[in-house]
Amino acid sequence: MHQLLHESLLSQSDDPQEDCPLFRILPGEIRDSIFCYVLTDHPDPDPSNQFSDKTCYTRPSWKADQSTDTRLLRTCRAIYRETWFKPFLLREHTRWLSSPDRAPPSRHHPPPMSRMLKRIADQQGTNNVEIERLRIFAQMYKLEDGELKRLLNSSYLAPRIVTLTIRHTDWWFWEDDEPLRFEANWIKGVASVLSSSTNQFCFELESLKRKKDQVDKIAAQMIKKWYFKRKDGVVLYAATTKQSQWSGSSTWNNQRWVRDETEDGMLDYYIVTVTFLPKIEIERKGGSVSDTAFNAAQQGSFDEEEMKLHLPGQSRMEVARPYQVIARVWDGRRNTPRNRRINPNTRFSELDDVPIIPVRSASSGTQQ
Numbered sequence: 001m002h003q004l005l006h007e008s009l010l011s012q013s014d015d016p017q018e019d020c021p022l023f024r025i026l027p028g029e030i031r032d033s034i035f036c037y038v039l040t041d042h043p044d045p046d047p048s049n050q051f052s053d054k055t056c057y058t059r060p061s062w063k064a065d066q067s068t069d070t071r072l073l074r075t076c077r078a079i080y081r082e083t084w085f086k087p088f089l090l091r092e093h094t095r096w097l098s099s100p101d102r103a104p105p106s107r108h109h110p111p112p113m114s115r116m117l118k119r120i121a122d123q124q125g126t127n128n129v130e131i132e133r134l135r136i137f138a139q140m141y142k143l144e145d146g147e148l149k150r151l152l153n154s155s156y157l158a159p160r161i162v163t164l165t166i167r168h169t170d171w172w173f174w175e176d177d178e179p180l181r182f183e184a185n186w187i188k189g190v191a192s193v194l195s196s197s198t199n200q201f202c203f204e205l206e207s208l209k210r211k212k213d214q215v216d217k218i219a220a221q222m223i224k225k226w227y228f229k230r231k232d233g234v235v236l237y238a239a240t241t242k243q244s245q246w247s248g249s250s251t252w253n254n255q256r257w258v259r260d261e262t263e264d265g266m267l268d269y270y271i272v273t274v275t276f277l278p279k280i281e282i283e284r285k286g287g288s289v290s291d292t293a294f295n296a297a298q299q300g301s302f303d304e305e306e307m308k309l310h311l312p313g314q315s316r317m318e319v320a321r322p323y324q325v326i327a328r329v330w331d332g333r334r335n336t337p338r339n340r341r342i343n344p345n346t347r348f349s350e351l352d353d354v355p356i357i358p359v360r361s362a363s364s365g366t367q368q
Contacts, residue, residue, distance in 0.1 A: 009077055009080055009081075009084075010080075010081060010084075010123075012077065014076075014077045014078040014081060015076065015077065015078060017076065017078050020076075022034075022079075023078060031082075032082070035072065035079070035082065035083050035086060036086060036090060038069070038072050039068060039069075039070070039072060039083060039086045039087050039090055040068075040090050040091075041066040041067060041068045041087070041090065041091040041092060042066065042067060042068075043063060043064045043065075043066060043067070044064040044065045044066070044067040045064075045067075046064075049064050049065060050063055050064045051063055051064060051104065053248065053249045054249045054251045054252055055104075055252050056101075056102055056167065056168075056169045056252040056253070057096075057102060057103055057104055057137070057167075058248065058249075059167075059246065059248065060246050062094075065104075066091055066092060066094070068087040068090075068091060070087055073087075085120045085123070088116050088120065088131070089120075089129070089130065089131050089132060090132050091131075091132075091133075092132070092133040092134075092135050093113060093131060093133065093134050093135070093159075094135045094136075094137070095134070095135070095136050095137075095151060096136075096137050096138075097136060097137065097138040097139065097142035097143065097147040097148060097151070098137060098138065098139045098142060098170070099139065101253055102137075102139060102167075102169060102170070103137070113154065113157065114154060114155060114156075117129045117154070117155065117156035117157060118155070118156060120156075121156045127156065128156055128157075128158035128195065128197065129156045129157070129158055130158045130159075130160055130197045131157070131158065131159050131160070132159075132160055132161065133159065133160070133161045133163070134157075134159035134161070134162050134163070135162075135163045135165065136148060136151065136162070136163070136164050136165065137165050137167065137170070138164060138165070138166065138170060139169075139170045140166070140170060140171060140172050140182075140183070141172075143186050144183055144185055144186050146186060146189060148164070148186060148190050149186065149189040149190050149192075149193055152190060152193045152194060152195070153193040157195070158195040158196075158197035158198075159195065159197065159198055160197050160198060160199060160200065161198070161199075161200040161201075161202065162194075162198055162200070162201050162202070163202040163203075163204060164201075164202070164203050164204070165204040165206070166203070166204065166205055166206060167206050168206050168207050168208060168267075168269060169252075171207065174207075175322070176316065176322075177259070177316040177317045177318075177322070178316055179214060179310075179311045179314035179315075179316065180207060180211065180214045180215065180218050180309075180311060180314075181218075181308070181309060181310045181311065182218060182222070182308065182309035182310075183304070183308050184226075184304045184305075184307035184308045184309075185304050187226065187228070187302070187307065188302050190228070191228040191229050191230065191231075192231055193231060194228055194230040194231060194236075195230070195231075196230055196231065196232040196234065198230065198236075199236075199277065199278060199281070200275060200276070200277060201228055201236050201275070201276040202273055202274070202275045202276070203222065203273065203274045203275075203276075204271055204272075204273050205218060205219055205222075205271065205272045205273070205274065206269055206270070206271045207269070207270060208260050208267060208268065208269060208270070209245065209262070209268035209269060209270040210260070210268075211270070212270045214311055214314060215270055215271075215272050216272060217311055218272075218309050218311070219241055219272040219274050221309045222238060222274050222309060223238040223241070223274060223290060223293075224290045224292050224293065225290070225292055225293060225296075225306065225307050225309070226238060226276075226293060226307060227276075227293040227294075227296065227297045228276055229297060234278055235278070235279060235297045236276035236277060236278060237276060237277065237278075237279055237282060237289040237290065237293055237294065237297075238274050238275070238276055238289070238290065238293070239275050239276065239277040239281070239282045239285075239287055239289075240274075240275045240277075240287070241272055241273060241274050241275075242272070242273040242275075243270070243271065243272055243273075244270075244271045244273070245268065245269060245270055245271070246268075246269050246271075247262075247266050247267065247268050247269065248266070248267055248269065249265060249266065249267070250265055250266055250267045251265065251326055254325060254326050254327070255323040255324070255325060255326065256323055256324045256325075256326050257322060257323045258321075258322070258323060258324055259317060259319045259321075259322035259323065260322075279294075
């Protein structure tokens with residue numbers, strides 16, 4: 001029967017490593033901290049793997065795929081046994097609940113988590129696998145359709161920190177400069193599947209800097225009204241907020257959004273991060289929770305109409321042409337322009353400018 005290399009390595013005994021200071025001198029807790037530091041993920045520094053800046057998914061925290069240096073796992077069997085699962089647990093797993101043009105191209109999508117989660121669960125004899133961080137970029141329609149609930153309800157998945165990012169282009173009808181709004185029909189479902197391991201649920205609310213007042217008002221309503229009752233009964237309340245700003249290209253998907261430019265080719269963004277924590281942690285840090293949210297949680301009350309976040313009376317910017325059409329924009333898809341159509345009758349000799357992607361042979365492991 002075919003045996004995975006991973007299984008073969010773990011099935012054999014380790015060298016005692018009596019001459020290695022890592023095992024002979026250091027306590028296991030310190031050794032584990034060192035291994036975690038080495039195996040924590042970081043943005044891929046290779047210039048060829050950087051995303052184009054002319055996309056709506058490129059941002060300060062997402063300019064390239066995350067990368068993990070796994071050379072440590074190849075040093076010896078003893079280290080492999082202690083660390084083989086750590087790159088998976090420590091990395092920030094990112095999922096995109098959006099239409100295809102709002103996320104990196106398919107080659108940047110991480111593989112499904114389910115197989116690795118099951119392997120770790122079987123190895124450790126547990127029903128839940130705690131990963132450190134799960135980040136979700138979500139458009140409103142995906143959120144309201146229950147996509148976040150389905151993701152968080154994945155078998156074995158137990159994230160400690162969940163971050164939900166709503167970008168400028170994720171709000172309803174941002175193209176028409178509609179006032180920001182957040183419906184509440186999805187919250188109860190998400191809370192019902194929220195893992196007992198999740199002690200931090202962060203919301204990153206991003207819009208244009210000129211809409212700072214709207215973002216602040218949405219965040220204030222969220223802090224006052226929202227709570228998340230995990231499936232084990234523990235309630236997470238809004239605890240802290242943090243503000244940040246950044247600037248990026250005004251062009252993506254062949255459109256330059258001149259309506260919103262603050263300088264030639266650039267947009268300024270404003271972000272408020274609202275973090276939800278268990279009440280005991282908030283009070284331990286000297287904070288307090290909203291009376292409105294606390295009373296609703298105690299009564300088991302969940303009123304979608306009361307919990308929705310709307311801004312009545314807000315106006316929008318009216319312009320005849322909010323964007324200019326750009327003929328050809330490169331979006332990071334292997335340097336291939338968007339919307340390109342290749343005639344199947346075209347001769348291969350006429351396709352010299354189309355990149356050829358190396359195919360890895362399944363039998364030999366070499367590139368053909």
